[in-house]
Amino acid sequence: MSGFLEGKNIAITGAGNGIGKAVALYCASEGANIVVADYGVSMDGSDPTSEVADAVVAEIKESGGDAVAVAGDVSQFSVGGDIVAASMDNWGSIDGVVCVAGNLRERMLFNMSEEEWDAVIAVHLKGHFNVYRHALAVMRKQETGGSFVGFTSGAFMASTAQANYSAAKGGIISLTKSTALTAASLAMRGGGPINANCIAPVAKTRMSENVPFGIEMGEAEDIAPMAAYLLSDPGRHVNGQIYTVVGKRISVWSQPEEVRTMMAPGDRWTAAEIAEALPDGVGTEQHPFIADLERRMAEMAAEKEQGES
Ligand SMILES: NC(=O)c1ccc[n+]([C@@H]2O[C@H](COP(=O)([O-])OP(=O)(O)OC[C@H]3O[C@@H](n4cnc5c(N)ncnc54)[C@H](O)[C@@H]3O)[C@@H](O)[C@H]2O)c1
Structure with a gap:
């Protein structure tokens, strides 16, 4: 083990499959103890099983690491608390959270049901809030601070068949930037260093199976080192950023800003x-x-x- 994350206790949602699993295995190989938080569901969120999280815990333990499973639904506020408590109870701190859990309910906006909208917002956006909220309450009191890594998507810009997913991914960016700002303000008042950033990944997983042929695509294992860096002490100064990670490529997104202004000729525009x-x-x-x-x-x-x- 090279130990880039030696002694850190990190909770990862969606760690049972795809990108979350790759992040969990990589962070464990770098010395972190891992809360493997995964509901073990199919892509639309059905058929939960604890076997998925348990299997990743077993894999980490077989490689000489330490891990614990939380097989709950991240859209439930109390499960966010359970995930943070699992780290505190087993190892005494929570040094990082990575929110990778996600579902899909594809439908054009004009046909989308309320249930399809709610289910995707609940797992992606509220799922981030539920874990961030409980983790920040602990991290703000830790001298060593902590790290947040959210998972967004280039689809936050727009999506014709996934307006629910696009909206959730945009919300995750705003939530993470708000966490970054809160973290900066806590640090200015003497708190420990906390950072919050987003990764927009592209990787071959069950979720990206239907992505049109020809799109730039890498492996889930290509995403993991960037998550580990953002969770590490050398990466702690990086705050409020969005990075695309695909294959060998890492790109940073611009910060949105007003680009041109015009003023009303009178008291108010007509x-x-x-x-x-x-x-x-x-x-x-x-x-x-x-x-x-x-x-x-x-x-x-x-x-x-x-x-x-
Ligand atoms: N794969 C890509 O190319 C791609 C592109 C853009 C964004 N993303 C994002 O990356 C993340 C991971 O995607 P992936 O491709 O690895 O997906 P995946 O389907 O392989 O894994 C998602 C995991 O989340 C878990 N999960 C789903 N609902 C849950 C819930 N309510 N509570 C707890 N766990 C739950 C599932 O059991 C599964 O193990 C997602 O947030 C996805 O939106 C992926």
């Missing part, structure tokens, strides 16, 4: 004044996914025309 001033004033910003869609439609039309001629 709609008519905005209509006249906006195009040459603040204008608009192109949505990259809509631009991409327009480009692909134009390519398809050109191909069809060529085929017909």
